[in-house]
Structure formats: C-alpha cells, structure tokens
Amino acid sequence: MSQVYDRVALIGLGLIASSMFWAIKRAGLAGEVTGFARSAETRETAREIGLCDRVCDSAAEAVEGADLVVLCVPVGAMGAVAAEIAPVLKPGATVSDVGSVKKDVIDAVAPHLPDGVHFVPAHPLAGTEHSGPRSGFAELFENRFTLIVPVEGTDREAVERLEQFWQGMGAKTEEMDAEHHDLVLAVTSHAPHLIAYTMVGVADDLRRVTDSEVIRYSAAGFRDFTRIAASDPTMWRDVFLHNKEATLEILGRFTEELFALQRAIRTGDGDHLFDYFTRTRAIRRGIIEAGQDTDAPDFGRVKRG
Ligand SMILES: NC(=O)C1=CN([C@@H]2O[C@H](COP(=O)(O)OP(=O)(O)OC[C@H]3O[C@@H](n4cnc5c(N)ncnc54)[C@H](O)[C@@H]3O)[C@@H](O)[C@H]2O)C=CC1
Ligand SMILES: O=C(O)C(=O)Cc1ccc(O)cc1
Numbered sequence: 001m002s003q004v005y006d007r008v009a010l011i012g013l014g015l016i017a018s019s020m021f022w023a024i025k026r027a028g029l030a031g032e033v034t035g036f037a038r039s040a041e042t043r044e045t046a047r048e049i050g051l052c053d054r055v056c057d058s059a060a061e062a063v064e065g066a067d068l069v070v071l072c073v074p075v076g077a078m079g080a081v082a083a084e085i086a087p088v089l090k091p092g093a094t095v096s097d098v099g100s101v102k103k104d105v106i107d108a109v110a111p112h113l114p115d116g117v118h119f120v121p122a123h124p125l126a127g128t129e130h131s132g133p134r135s136g137f138a139e140l141f142e143n144r145f146t147l148i149v150p151v152e153g154t155d156r157e158a159v160e161r162l163e164q165f166w167q168g169m170g171a172k173t174e175e176m177d178a179e180h181h182d183l184v185l186a187v188t189s190h191a192p193h194l195i196a197y198t199m200v201g202v203a204d205d206l207r208r209v210t211d212s213e214v215i216r217y218s219a220a221g222f223r224d225f226t227r228i229a230a231s232d233p234t235m236w237r238d239v240f241l242h243n244k245e246a247t248l249e250i251l252g253r254f255t256e257e258l259f260a261l262q263r264a265i266r267t268g269d270g271d272h273l274f275d276y277f278t279r280t281r282a283i284r285r286g287i288i289e290a291g292q293d294t295d296a297p298d299f300g301r302v303k304r305g
Contacts (some may be wrong), residue, residue, distance in 0.1 A: 017136070029169070035055050035062060062089050074238040079109060095120075097121050125237050
C-alpha cells in the first residue's frame with residue numbers, strides 16, 4: 001500500500017492513536033505523522049518510544065499543514081479539541097475522529113470546522129481494555145470493521161480517501177448513518193459493557209461477604225466480564241453520557257427480558273429457559289459460520305456442529 005496522505009496529525013495519544021501510528025508506518029500510508037496529547041507525561045512517553053515522527057506541545061502545532069487530522073480523544077473532549085484546532089486547519093484538509101459514539105460527536109465537532117475542511121467521522125470496531133500510549137499495536141484493526149459515518153453533502157473524494165487509509169491499516173470499511181450507528185453500537189458494545197461493569201460491581205459487593213472466593217473461583221464467563229470492566233473509566237463515562245438515548249432504549253428492553261427469565265426461574269418454567277437459550281446459541285453459531293468471529297479460538301471452529 002502506498003502513501004494516502006502527505007501529513008497526518010493524531011490528537012490524543014492513547015490505544016487507538018498509537019495503534020494507528022504503528023499501522024500507518026507499517027503500510028507507509030503517510031509521509032509524516034505528528035501527534036499531540038494533553039498531558040506532558042503522555043507526550044514524554046510518546047517521544048521515548050518513538051510514537052509519532054514529531055510529538056508537538058500544542059494541538060495547533062500538530063495540526064498545522066496536516067492533510068488529515070484524526071481526533072482520538074474521549075468523546076466528551078471532541079468538541080473542545082475541534083474548537084482549539086479550527087483556526088489552524090489547512091484549507092482542503094480532512095478532519096476525522098475515532099469516537100465510539102457518532103451523533104453527539106458530529107453535533108459537537110461540525111459547528112467549529114471552517115468551510116473548505118472536510119469532516120468524515122469514523123469508528124474502528126476494534127479495541128482492548130488497555131489504554132494509553134504504550135498499549136497500541138499495528139495489528140489492532142486487521143480484519144475489523146471501521147464504520148465511516150459521512151455527514152450529508154460531504155465530498156465523496158474525501159470519504160473514499162479516508163476509507164482507503166483505513167483499508168491500508170488492515171480494516172474493512174462500511175458506511176452508515178450516525179443514528180443507526182449509535183443504536184447498533186448500543187446493542188453490540190455499550191449495553192454489554194454496562195452489564196459487565198454491573199456484574200463485576202455485584203461480585204465486588206459479594207466479595208465483602210465471602211472474602212476472596214469470587215476471584216479465587218471465578219470461571220471463564222466472569223473473567224471475561226472483569227476484562228471488559230477494566231476498560232478506561234473516562235472513555236466509558238463519556239460513551240454513556242453521549243449515547244444516552246440509544247443505551248437507555250436497549251437497557252429498557254434488556255430489563256424486560258431479564259424479568260421474564262427471572263420469572264421463569266421462580267416459577268420453574270424450564271421450557272422458557274430452554275427455548276431462550278436455544279435461540280441465543282443459534283445466534284453465536286451464526287456469527288461463527290459467517291466467519292465474523294475473529295477472536296474465536298480454533299477449538300470453537302472444530303467443535304462446531
Ligand atoms: N479503547 C477502545 O477499545 C476503543 C476506543 N475508541 C474511541 O477512541 C477514542 C480514544 O480512545 P482510546 O485510545 O482507547 O483512549 P486512551 O485513554 O487510550 O487515550 C486517550 C488519549 O486522549 C488524551 N486526551 C484526553 N482528553 C484530551 C484533550 N482534551 N486534549 C488532548 N488529548 C486528550 C489522553 O491523555 C489520552 O492520551 C475514544 O473516543 C473512544 O471512544 C474507539 C474504538 C475502540
Ligand atoms: O475490548 C473489547 O471487548 C471491546 O469491545 C473493544 C471496543 C471498545 C469500544 C469500541 O467503540 C469498539 C471496540
């Protein structure tokens with residue numbers, strides 16, 4: 001893959017930006033990559049590990065002359081960063097972001113951007129529970145979707161160039177509108193994270209009664225919850241505050257189903273439980289058969305059927 005942009009600026013040097021940097025370098029997608037993070041400590045770490053060709057001491061300095069600027073900060077900080085960089089954006093540049101929420105981010109960023117700058121929001125559906133400049137790796141986006149969420153009237157060439165850039169980092173790209181994105185992500189990512197946070201919180205309360213049993217005897221399911229519940233508190237606080245409507249809609253449905261299952265347990269309605277679990281098992285098998293579970297261990301594939 002050859003160079004897609006001459007100069008790229010990454011604002012916020014955490015898991016996503018650092019993974020992007022290593023992936024950009026691996027594929028030679030940019031001539032120069034500049035970076036900025038708010039904390040001096042993060043900038044220092046970035047310089048130490050060679051993250052970015054040039055680490056700048058202000059967002060404006062990093063953005064000056066950039067053809068692509070990617071906002072990689074928590075979703076609640078996107079608007080303020082956009083306001084800060086707006087005066088120095090190069091005419092014809094593309095501004096993008098990687099936020100987990102799209103509607104609120106678009107509403108916060110778009111009003112600050114001058115005419116002649118293309119805004120193409122995006123969301124890589126790839127991540128881990130780790131954060132910070134040391135947590136990134138070049139392979140993070142490989143075979144994962146990056147959803148591109150163009151706003152109405154966006155220049156097609158700018159959209160297609162950004163898609164090419166993400167494909168160069170190994171991602172598959174697809175376009176989606178912001179409202180639909182936020183609902184889909186509420187189901188597939190945001191509500192599941194909240195459920196994991198809750199379950200680990202419940203277990204923690206219980207631990208006070210049973211000492212360390214919860215940790216000592218935790219089985220795989222609970223361990224998965226603890227991994228997810230170890231995700232960055234700032235990032236996830238912002239996700240819930242900015243995808244409020246869709247998350248509450250899904251949690252409402254979740255609660256109804258949970259009550260129905262609770263009732264089936266209380267009344268001994270085994271058929272209800274069996275039918276429900278049969279339906280959910282079919283969904284998992286469908287995902288694996290469609291080849292969309294890149295995390296599935298090999299034994300999962302072999303034992304299928
Ligand atoms: N962690 C994940 O699994 C995924 C995260 N995302 C999204 O990517 C974005 C970044 O997330 P991560 O890289 O995981 O976070 P992170 O916590 O690893 O890094 C965020 C960086 O932004 C910096 N920052 C915070 N506020 C700032 C501000 N006002 N100005 C400049 N820098 C600021 C922090 O110091 C840190 O360096 C978030 O919007 C998140 O929703 C998207 C896909 C996956
Ligand atoms: O680590 C996990 O299980 C994730 O779910 C990663 C993730 C977190 C947030 C996103 O917006 C996209 C992907």
